[in-house]
Amino acid sequence: MTTQFTVPDKWKWFTESRYGMFIHWGPYAQYARGEQVLFREHLDHAEYAEQACAWNPEHFDPELWARTAKKAGFKYACFTTRHHDGYCMWDSAYTDYSSAKQAPKRDFVREYVDAFRKEGFRIGLYYSWIDWRLPAYFDGPANDPEGWAKVRDYLHNQVKELLTNYGQIDHFFFDGVWPRNADDLESVKLVETMRELQPGILINNRLGYSEAHDGYRADGGVGAGDSDTLGDFGTPEHLIVVDRKRLWESCQVTTWRLWSHVTGERWRPADYLLDMLCECTEKGGEHGGNLLLNVGPTADGQFPPEFVQRAMEIGSWLEVHGEAIYGSDGGAITEFITRGRQTTRGNNLYLIIRFWDGRPQMRLADLVTKVKGVTLLTTGQRLDFEQIGNELFINGLPKESPSRLFPVIRVECDGKPEANQWGRERLWEGDPARVAAWAREQRGTSVYADGVER
Structure with missing residues (x-):
């Protein structure tokens, strides 16, 4: 304990x-x-x-x-x-x-x-x-x-x-x-x-x-x-x-x-x-x-x-x-290793992008807190976004990385950022039943490509 x-x-x-x-x-x-x-x-x-x-x-x-x-x-x-x-x-x-x-x-x-x-x-x-x-x-x-x-x-x-x-x-x-x-x-x-x-x-x-x-x-x-x-x-x-x-x-x-x-x-x-x-x-x-x-x-x-x-x-x-960084409350609210790191401070979630892929849209999964605004902190630009259930889509990102080091996106929430079970429980962690349910519901149970038992 x-x-x-x-x-x-x-x-x-x-x-x-x-x-x-x-x-x-x-x-x-x-x-x-x-x-x-x-x-x-x-x-x-x-x-x-x-x-x-x-x-x-x-x-x-x-x-x-x-x-x-x-x-x-x-x-x-x-x-x-x-x-x-x-x-x-x-x-x-x-x-x-x-x-x-x-x-x-x-x-x-x-x-x-x-x-x-x-x-x-x-x-x-x-x-x-x-x-x-x-x-x-x-x-x-x-x-x-x-x-x-x-x-x-x-x-x-x-x-x-x-x-x-x-x-x-x-x-x-x-x-x-x-x-x-x-x-x-x-x-x-x-x-x-x-x-x-x-x-x-x-x-x-x-x-x-x-x-x-x-x-x-x-x-x-x-x-x-x-x-x-x-x-x-x-x-x-x-x-x-x-x-x-x-x-x-x-x-x-x-x-x-x-x-x-x-x-x-x-x-x-x-x-x-x-x-x-x-x-x-x-x-x-x-x-x-x-x-x-x-x-x-x-x-x-x-x-x-x-x-x-x-x-x-x-x-x-x-x-x-x-x-x-300074005075932050830690981070890693959701799984984010494929992009970079996260920190939080108050009602803000910071996305520290180690790997900038040049695509105009970024999807952030498993955030349950309502989002009020999104800012590309590196340039001060306000970004369009859409929140559908537990998925946040951030739009209008530049093709070229705006920083030679790590660009940062600030996600402003209406409360302390929180995640669903998938956000809290990461790879090799948590209840394995959630992984079974995910696979069963979305593709089936078999080893075949379509998931259907033969």
């Missing part, structure tokens, strides 16, 4: 936003082979640290980042304060391995927060539990209780520091629990402190499994440490998977695989990225369904031009079609 979840008012900004920017940036960008290059290529720790301490990104301009993100249509952002390599992007009192105390002499978290807040963004921070430099993290409390206690205190203190010194933090993204678990990390206790410091904060589910809370798999999970019960929002990675028990956002790369800047990485096209945003929105409903889309700035602090080009294409699309 699905648990009914109601979004508290303090978190409704999340479902209204739908679209966030993930920023993976740190000294690993110098290698241009991904944010986990230290571990994946088994580099020398001392040499890596020496290069990290010398890293000085002279072209980092957080105000330009924020203006670019705003123009691209993002509504919130999440910045990597410390990844698995342990390098801190702020002025931490607990280590000198930071941007503030090494070559840059700058608090990058401070600059990010100030610039993005100025442009009206909700502020998110990413923090990695794991630190590849610290043996005690991997030895754990059983093998090194004293060393583990120091590491755990270090982690807790840094999180509290981030939530104390930078004003209102709206979104917090933990990562990298393995091989520890929530009980080792005392993450439940830390979350209580986080809520005292930031009452409105949203905290993700990468808190590790807890034997007390989850009742099974108390081994830290796999890698990220996603929990089925802990955390305010789910974080499917490289996937779009609905979490019906809480808010959720899919975190995705703009490239083929890696999160930080990579020389020679392949880039996904703008329509592919936009489709991920539409899919998250369509599947989200009131329970979330956001896209957290990543950018990996270059080592000197600039957004790659390939990212900017794609982000701006999507931003231009959102300027015209944003009402189908």
